[in-house]
Amino acid sequence: MVLALAEQPTTWRYGYQLCQQLHLKPGSLYPILVRLADRGLLEASWETDVPAGRPPRHLYRLTGSGRALATELAATAGTRRSDLRERWQGA
Amino acid sequence: MRWTRRRVQTIATWVVVVGWAVVGWAVFYAVALAHADPLPAPDTAVMWLVVPPLLWVLAVRLVLRHWWPGTGSHMSPMDLPGRVLAAAVAALPERRREWGRAMTAELAEVQGRSARWRFAISSARAALWLPPAGGWPVLTLMTAVVAVAAAGPAVGAAVPGLRVFAASFTGLLGAMVVLAVARSRRPRRCIWPPCWPVACGSPWHPHGGRAPAGSHPISARPPVSCSGSGSC
Numbered sequence: 001m002v003l004a005l006a007e008q009p010t011t012w013r014y015g016y017q018l019c020q021q022l023h024l025k026p027g028s029l030y031p032i033l034v035r036l037a038d039r040g041l042l043e044a045s046w047e048t049d050v051p052a053g054r055p056p057r058h059l060y061r062l063t064g065s066g067r068a069l070a071t072e073l074a075a076t077a078g079t080r081r082s083d084l085r086e087r088w089q090g091a
Numbered sequence: 092m093r094w095t096r097r098r099v100q101t102i103a104t105w106v107v108v109v110g111w112a113v114v115g116w117a118v119f120y121a122v123a124l125a126h127a128d129p130l131p132a133p134d135t136a137v138m139w140l141v142v143p144p145l146l147w148v149l150a151v152r153l154v155l156r157h158w159w160p161g162t163g164s165h166m167s168p169m170d171l172p173g174r175v176l177a178a179a180v181a182a183l184p185e186r187r188r189e190w191g192r193a194m195t196a197e198l199a200e201v202q203g204r205s206a207r208w209r210f211a212i213s214s215a216r217a218a219l220w221l222p223p224a225g226g227w228p229v230l231t232l233m234t235a236v237v238a239v240a241a242a243g244p245a246v247g248a249a250v251p252g253l254r255v256f257a258a259s260f261t262g263l264l265g266a267m268v269v270l271a272v273a274r275s276r277r278p279r280r281c282i283w284p285p286c287w288p289v290a291c292g293s294p295w296h297p298h299g300g301r302a303p304a305g306s307h308p309i310s311a312r313p314p315v316s317c318s319g320s321g322s323c
Contacts, residue, residue: 016197016210026194027213034190034221044189054200058193 001032002041003077005062006070012045012059033060041066096155103151111144143262150267172211173198179215187221194218 004022005013019029036042043063047056062070169177176198180191194214201210246257 014197015193016200025213026197026210027216030190030194030214030217031221034187044193055196057196057200058189 001029001036002062002066002070002073005042005060006067006074009062009067009070012061014047014057014059018060036066039065041069100152100155103155104148107147107151108144111147112140138258142258146262170207172207176211176215176218179218183218183221190221191218 001018001022004018015026015029015033018024018033019026022029024032033042033044037044037060041063042060045059047059050056173195176195180188180195183191194217198207198210198214201207246253246260
């Protein structure tokens with residue numbers, strides 16, 4: 001989730017969009033979003049420019065701490081991948 | 092199908108009656124078979140089938156009667172998935188209410204009957220188990236309610252002279268739970284599922300009163316920003 005949000009860190013994303021991108025059900029997505037927001041890793045905002053006839057959406061993007069975590073996670077994932085590759089080649 | 096107060100009252104009545112007939116009856120017989128020797132007389136069984144649900148139905152209909160003019164009529168235009176999600180969102184505590192509105196707003200964009208149902212049910216599940224509203228507190232409350240519902244039949248079976256008292260006690264306690272949850276200003280930390288029909292107006296009634304103009308979650312202008320620390 002953090003890495004998906006970090007792909008376009010300045011873009012506001014909405015819940016259904018994230019569900020479709022990550023193939024997650026809202027029952028799994030929203031608890032994650034809530035926990036990220038509780039930890040100060042995610043900021044949320046309500047859509048201001050709303051077409052008539054539909055309610056404003058809740059939008060999400062990573063905070064500075066969230067982006068730092070994403071960078072850390074990406075680095076860790078990269079290290080693990082290279083470790084695996086080395087082990088595979090050494091075997 | 093147009094949702095009127097009468098229709099909602101009828102459905103709530105059937106939910107209570109069928110719920111009691113299935114769950115309560117099973118609890119009654121499980122307890123009675125475990126404790127009673129010989130088995131309780133048919134009139135006792137009928138009393139157990141009638142008294143508690145009758146009181147619960149009266150409580151539910153009373154709450155719906157007062158709740159409908161202020162809030163229930165706002166739900167009329169919603170389809171069934173929307174109502175299911177609205178009822179679940181009502182179970183959220185105040186500090187999590189924004190997330191419930193977010194789910195409701197997303198549902199408005201989901202197209203297709205089956206997709207809407209999937210989204211609504213999954214979101215409802217999330218709303219009910221969102222920390223700190225759900226989890227162990229919900230399980231504890233549900234366990235407590237089941238324990239109380241079982242205590243009445245147990246007393247009736249163990250002390251035959253108290254059967255009428257036990258049935259009335261179970262019925263009154265259930266009715267009081269329904270009324271207390273519906274009347275409480277902050278009942279949403281954990282809500283007993285059968286109370287959703289009577290409490291699902293709460294997103295628009297944080298103070299238990301009638302909704303002010305424009306306070307419908309769809310028509311209301313939400314806060315522009317809400318970030319971090321769950322203090323939205």
